[in-house]
Amino acid sequence: MPDSFHIVVCAGIAPDPLQTLEPTTSPNGPGVKNEMLLPAVLDPWAASALYEAANLAAKRPGSRVWLVSLGPKAKLQQLMMIVAQKASFELIPIDGPIGGFTDAHSTAAALAEAIAAIPGLDRTKLLLFGGWESASRGAGITLQLVGERLGITDQFQGVDRIDPREDGSFEVLERVEAGKQQASVFLGAPAVLGWATGNLAEPRNSPQVGMGNMRTIMPALQKANSVKLETNSLRYISVSLPSQQRTTRVVKDLATDEIARELVEWIGAE
Amino acid sequence: MSSAEQAVETDRQTMEVDIACVGFGPAMGGFLTTLTQAWSESPGDPAFESKVAPGMPLQVLCYERADDLAAGVSGVVTRAKGIRASFPSLDPSQIPMATDVKQERVFYLLDPIGASRRSLTLRAADFFLRLGGRLCVKDEAFELPSTPAFLHKRGGLVFSIGQFNQWVAAQLMANGMVQIWPGTPVSSPIFAEDSNEDRRAVVGIRLADQGVDKDGMPADGFMPGMDVRARLTVVGDGPVGAVGHALNHRFKQGEQRDWALGMKMVVELPEDSTLEPGTVWHTFGFPEPEIFGFLYVHPDRLVSVGIFVPSWMSDPARTVYRHLQHYIQHPVLWKHLKGGTLHSWGAKSLEESGKRGEPFLAGDGFARIGEGSGSTNMLTGSGVDEAWTTGVQLGEAVLELLRGKRSFTEQNLADTYERRRRASWVERGAREAEHARDGFHTGFVRGMVGMALAGLTHGRLSLKTKIPSAPKEIRPFEAQGIGDQKLREAAIQKATSEDRPFHDALLTVRGWPEIPFDGRLLVTQQDALLMGGKIQALAGFADHVRFLDKELCRSCNEKTCIAMCSGQAITQGADGTPAFEREKCVHCGACLWNCAHAPDGESGNIEFLAGAGGLHSAEN
Numbered sequence: 004m005p006d007s008f009h010i011v012v013c014a015g016i017a018p019d020p021l022q023t024l025e026p027t028t029s030p031n032g033p034g035v036k037n038e039m040l041l042p043a044v045l046d047p048w049a050a051s052a053l054y055e056a057a058n059l060a061a062k063r064p065g066s067r068v069w070l071v072s073l074g075p076k077a078k079l080q081q082l083m084m085i086v087a088q089k090a091s092f093e094l095i096p097i098d099g100p101i102g103g104f105t106d107a108h109s110t111a112a113a114l115a116e117a118i119a120a121i122p123g124l125d126r127t128k129l130l131l132f133g134g135w136e137s138a139s140r141g142a143g144i145t146l147q148l149v150g151e152r153l154g155i156t157d158q159f160q161g162v163d164r165i166d167p168r169e170d171g172s173f174e175v176l177e178r179v180e181a182g183k184q185q186a187s188v189f190l191g192a193p194a195v196l197g198w199a200t201g202n203l204a205e206p207r208n209s210p211q212v213g214m215g216n217m218r219t220i221m222p223a224l225q226k227a228n229s230v231k232l233e234t235n236s237l238r239y240i241s242v243s244l245p246s247q248q249r250t251t252r253v254v255k256d257l258a259t260d261e262i263a264r265e266l267v268e269w270i271g272a273e
Numbered sequence: 274m275s276s277a278e279q280a281v282e283t284d285r286q287t288m289e290v291d292i293a294c295v296g297f298g299p300a301m302g303g304f305l306t307t308l309t310q311a312w313s314e315s316p317g318d319p320a321f322e323s324k325v326a327p328g329m330p331l332q333v334l335c336y337e338r339a340d341d342l343a344a345g346v347s348g349v350v351t352r353a354k355g356i357r358a359s360f361p362s363l364d365p366s367q368i369p370m371a372t373d374v375k376q377e378r379v380f381y382l383l384d385p386i387g388a389s390r391r392s393l394t395l396r397a398a399d400f401f402l403r404l405g406g407r408l409c410v411k412d413e414a415f416e417l418p419s420t421p422a423f424l425h426k427r428g429g430l431v432f433s434i435g436q437f438n439q440w441v442a443a444q445l446m447a448n449g450m451v452q453i454w455p456g457t458p459v460s461s462p463i464f465a466e467d468s469n470e471d472r473r474a475v476v477g478i479r480l481a482d483q484g485v486d487k488d489g490m491p492a493d494g495f496m497p498g499m500d501v502r503a504r505l506t507v508v509g510d511g512p513v514g515a516v517g518h519a520l521n522h523r524f525k526q527g528e529q530r531d532w533a534l535g536m537k538m539v540v541e542l543p544e545d546s547t548l549e550p551g552t553v554w555h556t557f558g559f560p561e562p563e564i565f566g567f568l569y570v571h572p573d574r575l576v577s578v579g580i581f582v583p584s585w586m587s588d589p590a591r592t593v594y595r596h597l598q599h600y601i602q603h604p605v606l607w608k609h610l611k612g613g614t615l616h617s618w619g620a621k622s623l624e625e626s627g628k629r630g631e632p633f634l635a636g637d638g639f640a641r642i643g644e645g646s647g648s649t650n651m652l653t654g655s656g657v658d659e660a661w662t663t664g665v666q667l668g669e670a671v672l673e674l675l676r677g678k679r680s681f682t683e684q685n686l687a688d689t690y691e692r693r694r695r696a697s698w699v700e701r702g703a704r705e706a707e708h709a710r711d712g713f714h715t716g717f718v719r720g721m722v723g724m725a726l727a728g729l730t731h732g733r734l735s736l737k738t739k740i741p742s743a744p745k746e747i748r749p750f751e752a753q754g755i756g757d758q759k760l761r762e763a764a765i766q767k768a769t770s771e772d773r774p775f776h777d778a779l780l781t782v783r784g785w786p787e788i789p790f791d792g793r794l795l796v797t798q799q800d801a802l803l804m805g806g807k808i809q810a811l812a813g814f815a816d817h818v819r820f821l822d823k824e825l826c827r828s829c830n831e832k833t834c835i836a837m838c839s840g841q842a843i844t845q846g847a848d849g850t851p852a853f854e855r856e857k858c859v860h861c862g863a864c865l866w867n868c869a870h871a872p873d874g875e876s877g878n879i880e881f882l883a884g885a886g887g888l889h890s891a892e893n
Contacts, residue, residue, distance in 0.1 A: 221449035
């Protein structure tokens with residue numbers, strides 16, 4: 004059994020999914036209107052992965068967690084002041100464009116290169132975490148591509164839980180079709196795990212954790228490498244948002260069953 | 274101390290820093306910018322070595338309750354004198370939504386509906402203006418021939434405070450010299466043990482407890498808020514901040530009696546809009562005479578449009594959101610806004626007492642800057658540049674003390690910070706404005722006359738009056754005339770039969786038309802909350818709004834706290850007392866000064882404590 008884990012979490016910046024987004028066409032292709040003005044969050048799916056990573060690392064003293072994130076340096080810097088209070092990690096920032104509809108292969112190449120260059124990273128202890136999905140334009144394949152570029156063949160998607168076992172293997176609970184979960188066992192690191200929502204609540208903001216993280220985050224941001232992602236290989240014919248319908252009604256103390264019934268009725272009326 | 278409380282204190286962690294800052298707004302931006310600009314120029318200067326962590330650089334930490342730096346929507350026009358002094362080569366195009374002021378206009382808005390509560394004098398004035406036809410009135414508005422000198426913002430900037438703060442924060446954090454932590458409310462100052470009204474001394478701040486229930490009692494994952502002990506505590510948490518209020522209560526100086534709620538929208542104009550970026554409109558007279566309004570045009574067809582509802586508006590039905598919807602539909606505005614789309618929305622309390630509300634600016638180990646320190650100038654209608662400049666003044670003072678190896682005592686801060694402030698244009702402006710708006714407390718027309726007098730004579734003449742406390746400004750329903758009483762009864766019936774808020778129904782029975790919702794710009798208040806941003810209410814924090822005497826709430830007829838609540842977070846509870854939902858609170862702080870009952874004659878029956886989050890506007 005390895006005495007510690009080296010967990011790398013790939014997590015991008017997404018416009019806050021609860022804000023109203025409007026697609027637009029820019030000289031670089033499709034985008035979201037005024038994206039630099041919109042509040043940004045750590046992609047919620049990947050944020051779950053980060054919390055799970057911190058939780059897992061806390062069980063094995065000596066473990067390390069790195070957060071690899073690609074986005075405009077200024078946005079990363081602002082976002083880190085929020086995220087850094089949640090869990091202990093070291094930041095590997097990559098200064099790049101915000102969001103956009105970049106080629107997943109190009110993004111994966113940048114991420115894999117940054118991960119391969121992490122000083123002190125031991126591949127025999129490596130667990131590569133990320134979001135199974137994305138709240139913003141997820142291609143759904145980026146994490147897998149990063150794993151492949153790093154030569155990691157054990158890959159799991161839609162992960163809800165991971166349990167390290169005494170013999171060094173891991174048991175993983177993955178979401179599969181029809182609302183079922185599949186339990187798998189892999190023999191040990193390295194492995195890729197694309198997290199679903201996980202089981203952990205968002206951690207409390209801890210000033211101590213934040214202060215600890217800042218010792219490495221600020222120097223890392225100042226030294227962040229810039230990348231220019233390939234955009235010419237893809238041509239987008241059209242982009243649209245899913246149709247939205249908003250109905251607001253303020254009701255106090257409605258029973259949960261009644262809320263569920265109304266929602267089903269409302270969705271069914273679509 | 275009970276055993277439970279002792280256990281909490283045992284678990285409470287403590288950290289030592291050199292400078293602890295509370296709240297990140299324009300004033301704190303000015304302070305930290307001044308400090309770090311000097312620090313960057315001479316990084317090896319021993320003045321910037323920490324005293325609490327030997328061998329380390331100065332430890333400067335700033336805590337902000339909002340979930341992000343620059344979370345709120347706030348269009349602003351400012352002369353930007355202090356801001357430009359800090360950034361001599363400032364290029365507005367580098368700050369989203371910022372542009373130079375190009376054109377300023379002032380409009381007196383007539384009431385095209387006939388529902389506003391106008392005095393006979395005002396009705397007569399309206400009548401004569403209308404007699405003048407289009408020579409005087411166009412689109413139900415009378416335009417002043419020019420912008421009064423005291424009000425103008427020539428050479429200034431139109432921008433969004435949210436975007437400006439982000440821009441400032443990015444520069445501050447890029448140099449790594451200071452840390453700014455959002456999502457971290459500060460519950461109180463830590464007073465020195467021997468602190469009292471004569472010896473004003475603060476030794477740090479206490480962060481808010483986490484993992485507590487709504488009443489603040491320990492619950493799952495309880496984490497006592499850390500004590501941050503500091504050589505200097507800089508308080509810039511604005512007009513409703515918990516730390517500033519605790520200092521006011523403890524040291525008692527200044528009367529914070531004049532308030533207003535600013536509610537604003539960012540609207541994308543229709544494609545054929547002719548409004549030029551940099552256009553600034555000031556308005557008064559509609560939807561009620563006491564309500565001032567504005568329209569500022571940003572680049573990219575965005576405008577900030579909004580109103581200020583003051584504490585001297587005696588009507589208990591201060592339904593600000595409804596008033597805002599009527600305001601934007603006034604013909605002079607609507608011809609530009611019609612067809613526009615709501616991008617963002619927000620609200621904030623403004624402390625308008627200015628010089629009269631000024632607290633002690635410094636004591637042993639603490640200094641106060643920004644709006645909460647009484648810097649807002651209500652004659653010029655300006656607060657951001659003044660707040661920024663007070664921060665700069667403290668920054669320069671702190672540099673002087675650090676370099677002189679002098680401690681942060683009340684005397685030293687008076688010699689450095691207070692001296693700079695007293696000698697500055699901020700102080701001169703504050704003195705000119707001190708009584709400029711007194712007249713409004715006795716009537717709109719007297720208010721306008723008093724403001725003009727003060728403006729034209731640089732404050733030498735004004736209509737001084739004694740300002741009542743904010744609760745006493747609210748005129749109880751039972752003190753109103755029979756006609757108003759009947760309208761109130763009709764509104765109660767309408768609210769009950771149509772299941773709608775009472776104050777909203779009251780406006781309708783007073784003759785205000787229903788809002789023709791279009792789903793884009795004219796939307797319900799809850800839709801504005803959803804479309805205009807997102808409320809952040811991190812789990813594990815206590816309710817920050819508390820009703821002190823429930824019986825007093827039950828017997829209250831006015832329930833102005835409900836009318837004024839920007840996010841409809843305060844509603845009528847089943848037992849007759851107001852109910853508070855933290856998940857809807859935008860942290861505007863209006864409830865703090867919108868209670869008609871003051872058990873002590875000064876403060877209302879509502880406590881506004883430190884809370885995390887609030888509204889994160891969509892495009893701030």
